[in-house]
Amino acid sequence: xxxxCKVTLELSDMTPVPVEPARAALGSSERRNxxxxxxxxxxxxxxxxxxxxxxxxSQMDEGTLLVYPEMLQRGKLPYRDxxxxxxxxxxxxxxxxxxxxxxxxxxxxxxxxLYRLLILLAIFVIAQSWGKxxxxxxxxxxxxxxxVTYLPAFAWFGAMAxxxxxxxxxxxxxxxxxxxxxxxxxxxxxxxxxDVGPAMIISALPLLHGMTWPGRRRYVYGAGxxxxxxxxxxxxxxxxxxxxxxxxxxxxxxxxxxxxxxxSAEPYVLxxxxxxMIAVGLNITAGIAAGRSQSxxxxxxxxxxxALFGLGVTYQAAQRLDLLHLLFAGFxxxxxxxxxxxxxxxxxxxxxPRKGEIILATIAVIALLxxxxxxxxxxxxxxxxxxxxxxxxxTFAERNGRAFPSRSPEVAETVARMLVKLEALSAPGERLxxxxxxxxxxxxxxTYLYYMMPELTPATYFLEMNPSSANRPGSRLAADVQTADxxxxxxxxxxxxxxxxxxxxxxxxxxxxxxxxxxVCGEFGSYLLCQRRNRAxxxx
Numbered sequence: 001x002x003x004x005c006k007v008t009l010e011l012s013d014m015t016p017v018p019v020e021p022a023r024a025a026l027g028s029s030e031r032r033n034x035x036x037x038x039x040x041x042x043x044x045x046x047x048x049x050x051x052x053x054x055x056x057x058s059q060m061d062e063g064t065l066l067v068y069p070e071m072l073q074r075g076k077l078p079y080r081d082x083x084x085x086x087x088x089x090x091x092x093x094x095x096x097x098x099x100x101x102x103x104x105x106x107x108x109x110x111x112x113x114l115y116r117l118l119i120l121l122a123i124f125v126i127a128q129s130w131g132k133x134x135x136x137x138x139x140x141x142x143x144x145x146x147x148v149t150y151l152p153a154f155a156w157f158g159a160m161a162x163x164x165x166x167x168x169x170x171x172x173x174x175x176x177x178x179x180x181x182x183x184x185x186x187x188x189x190x191x192x193x194x195d196v197g198p199a200m201i202i203s204a205l206p207l208l209h210g211m212t213w214p215g216r217r218r219y220v221y222g223a224g225x226x227x228x229x230x231x232x233x234x235x236x237x238x239x240x241x242x243x244x245x246x247x248x249x250x251x252x253x254x255x256x257x258x259x260x261x262x263x264s265a266e267p268y269v270l271x272x273x274x275x276x277m278i279a280v281g282l283n284i285t286a287g288i289a290a291g292r293s294q295s296x297x298x299x300x301x302x303x304x305x306x307a308l309f310g311l312g313v314t315y316q317a318a319q320r321l322d323l324l325h326l327l328f329a330g331f332x333x334x335x336x337x338x339x340x341x342x343x344x345x346x347x348x349x350x351x352x353p354r355k356g357e358i359i360l361a362t363i364a365v366i367a368l369l370x371x372x373x374x375x376x377x378x379x380x381x382x383x384x385x386x387x388x389x390x391x392x393x394x395t396f397a398e399r400n401g402r403a404f405p406s407r408s409p410e411v412a413e414t415v416a417r418m419l420v421k422l423e424a425l426s427a428p429g430e431r432l433x434x435x436x437x438x439x440x441x442x443x444x445x446x447t448y449l450y451y452m453m454p455e456l457t458p459a460t461y462f463l464e465m466n467p468s469s470a471n472r473p474g475s476r477l478a479a480d481v482q483t484a485d486x487x488x489x490x491x492x493x494x495x496x497x498x499x500x501x502x503x504x505x506x507x508x509x510x511x512x513x514x515x516x517x518x519x520v521c522g523e524f525g526s527y528l529l530c531q532r533r534n535r536a537x538x539x540x
Contacts, residue, residue: 030132033132034128034132034135037132037135037136038121038124038135038136038139041136041139041140041143042117042120042139042143045120045143045144045147047384047387047388048143048144048147048380048383048384048387049113049116049147049151049383050387051383051386051387052109052150052151052383053106053109053151054394054405055150055151055394055405056405056406056407057105057152057404057405057406057448058152059444059445059446059447059448060444060445060446060447060448060464060465061152061154061464062105062108062152062448063404063446063447063448063449063450063451063464064084064447064463064464065090065094065108065152065153065154066103066105066108066404066448066451067447067448067450067451067458067463068082068084068091068094068463069091069092069094069095069097069098069103070095070098070103070451070454071091071458071463072091072092072095073095073098073099077233077236077237078091078233078237078245079233079237079238079241079242079244079245079246080236080237080238080241081461082458082461082462082463083245083249083461083462083463083464083466083469083470084245084464085245085246085249085250085254085466086155086192086193086194086246087155087190087191087192087193087194087230087246088191088229088230088233089155089158089188089191089192089229090153090154090155090158090192092229093111093158094108094111094153097110097111103402103451104402104403105403105404105405108152108153109151109152109153111153112150112151112152112153112154112157113151115153115157115158115160115161116146116149116151116157118161118165119142119146119157119160119161119164119331120139120142120143120146122161122164122165122168123138123139123142123164123335123336124136124138124139125168126164126167126168126302126306127139127336127339129299129302130299130339130342131358133355133358133359134338134339134342134358134362137338137358137359137361137362138335138336138338138339138362139335140362140366141331141334141335141337141338141362141365141366142331142335144380145327145330145331145334145335146327146331147379147380147383148323148327148376148379148380148383149324149327149328149331155192155193156192156193156316156328158192158193159189159190159192159193159196160189160313160332162185162186162188162189162192163185163186163189163196163199163200163203163309164306164309164332165185166182166183166184166185166186166188166189166200166204167182167203167204167207167302167305167306167309168302169181169182169185170182170183170186170204170207170208170211170219170302170305171207171210171298171299171301171302171305172298173207173210173211173212173215173298173301174212174215175215176214176215176218177218179211179215179216179218179219179222180218180219180221180222181222182207182219182222183218183219183220183221183222183223183224183226184222184223184225184226185222185226186200186204186219186222186223186226187222187223187224187225187226187227188226190223190226190227190230191226191227191229191230194246194247195250195315196312196313198312199308199309199311199312199313200309200312201312202308202309202311202312203305203306203308203309203312204219204305205305205308206287206291206301206302206304206305206308207301207302207305209301210296210298210301230242249466249468249469253468253469253472254466254467254468254469255319256468256500256501257443257466257467257468257500257501257502257504258319258320258466258467258500258502259319259320259500260320260321260322260498260499260500261321261499261500262318262321264321264499265321265322266323266375268372268373268374268375268376269321269322269323269326269373270321271372271373272323272326272330272369272372272373272376273317273318273321273326273330275334275368275369275372275373276314276317276326276329276330276333276334277314279310279330279333279334279337279340280307280310280311280314280333282337282340282341282344283303283306283307283310283333283336283337283339283340284304284307284308284311285340285344286303286307286339286340286343286344287300287303287304287305287306287307287308287340288304289343289344289347290303290304290343291304303336303339306332306336307333307336307340309332310329310332310333310336311333313328313329313332314329314333315329316328316329317329317330323376334365334369337365338358338361338362338364338365341361341364341365342357342358342361345357345361395407395408395409395411395412396412397411397412397415397416397419397452398412398416399416399419399420399423399452399453402451402452402454404448404451404452410525411525414524414525414527415449415452415524415527417524418488418522418524418527418529419449419452419453421521421522421524421529422453422486422488422529423453425486425521425531426453426455426456426485426486428455428456429455429456429457430456430457430485430486431456431457431458431459431483431484431485431486432449432450432453432456432457432458432459432484432485432486432487432488433458433459433460433480433481433484433486433487433488434446434447434449434450434463434487434488434489435460435462435465435470435487435488435489435490436465436489436490436491436493436494436496437489437490437491437493437494437528438491438493438494438511439471439477439481439510439511439514440471440505440506440507440508440510440511441467441471441493441494441496441502441503441504441505441506442462442465442466442467442469442470442471442477442506443465443466443467443493443496443498443502444465444493444496445462445463445464445465445490445493446488446490447463447464449488450463456486459480459481459483459484459485460477460480460481460484461476461480462477462480467501467502467504468501468502468506471506471507471510472506473506473507475507477510478507478509478510478512478513481510481513481514481517482513482517484518484532485531485532486529486530486531486532487514487518487528487529487530487531488527488528488529488530489514489527489528489530490526490527490528491526491527491528492526514530517532517533518530518531518532518533519531519533
């Protein structure tokens with residue numbers, strides 16, 4: 001075709017290359033603009049995050065984030081001395097933060113904010129390789145989605161921060177040092193959440209393909225060094241408890257009792273799930289197309305790795321489809337969707353994208369989310385409204401300088417009264433058990449009460465209650481209850497109802513121990529405060 005000009009579009013075409021004489025000046029100016037853009041968006045997002053410092057906390061899930069670090073500070077080990085389904089990195093990191101700044105929920109949530117900021121910075125740094133406008137769009141989407149996860153320092157977000165930075169460092173295939181640190185961060189992600197291992201493996205494949213053999217070896221060495229603490233912990237705790245906690249119980253036992261069927265979710269959550277799956281497919285398609293057209297471009301490999309990582313973490317949404325678990329996974333794939341849309345559209349047209357098209361792609365994703373899940377956008381808007389207009393103080397249950405945000409003033413006052421009585425009757429060093437009133441089903445518990453009464457010793461291995469775990473056949477639950485001096489039992493959890501195996505009743509032996517060895521010494525709303533019968537004389 002005489003006079004025809006064939007246009008080949010690569011992902012790298014999204015960032016125009018400055019002419020040589022002005023390269024240094026334009027590069028410096030571009031870096032300043034990117035830093036400024038990131039700082040402005042981050043400042044706005046911080047306004048939205050701020051009300052979450054005083055938001056109601058979940059009694060068990062966030063309670064463990066306060067209790068487990070203090071258990072470590074007292075010399076207790078996960079898996080050996082208390083049950084947890086996650087890696088040791090999060091309680092260790094929180095214990096260090098508590099040692100430096102004090103043991104309270106504000107510090108814990110500050111760590112949660114740090115995890116989210118590291119995630120947002122990683123997404124921005126990754127996306128800025130394709131231009132500032134796309135980076136800002138991806139940052140805005142990721143930030144708004146993470147706003148709805150609030151601020152608990154869940155191990156998942158520590159794992160996500162490590163994983164994303166591992167992918168970013170792993171793109172530099174020519175640097176053996178960066179390959180080592182990429183592997184180390186991948187190992188750290190597993191130290192937070194061992195179950196992200198499959199996602200890390202599949203997402204690392206494109207990056208490993210681009211590395212030299214020395215680089216690959218250093219990546220593996222880095223991962224091995226990072227996982228050494230888990231190996232050492234296994235020596236002290238024993239391989240069997242570690243295997244039970246990290247695999248057998250969460251996957252084979254409690255997994256079916258925590259699983260929520262796909263179509264039991266609220267309609268807007270279901271819409272978001274399918275939107276996430278479409279985003280995963282588009283991201284992988286764009287990543288493969290980029291890799292095939294220019295396999296030596298480290299940005300193409302990075303994009304495919306990120307797309308595969310989004311696929312790898314989707315199990316988190318599928319295994320328990322509620323909004324929080326969906327956003328745990330969905331923020332990755334939905335945040336980079338504008339990049340995929342721009343790339344696929346530009347390849348179809350055969351020309352590099354313009355800034356207006358990039359902005360339009362971001363707006364299209366936001367409009368999609370608004371259309372299929374208006375509840376999500378309402379939550380985001382509520383966060384900013386609360387930050388700018390709310391003057392109501394949070395409601396905390398308080399005792400001796402320790403506080404825990406409650407869902408209502410009534411609940412906070414009820415818990416405070418119960419703790420006053422427990423403090424008056426108990427003696428330091430006595431043993432406290434916290435759980436549901438009907439111990440045939442162990443679906444939830446008020447774990448935070450162990451944090452509120454640090455002078456009492458937890459009487460059970462099961463500081464959190466998980467179905468088909470604490471109440472499984474052969475469990476030590478009844479024996480643990482028998483060692484307690486005090487019980488705090490919550491009748492509210494007896495009405496637990498989910499469409500899974502959590503509704504099944506197990507052994508009644510723990511209930512028999514309660515009825516035989518304990519008596520109620522106070523009722524506070526749904527709570528029963530019980531003491532061992534041989535201490536009954538102390539009531540009068």
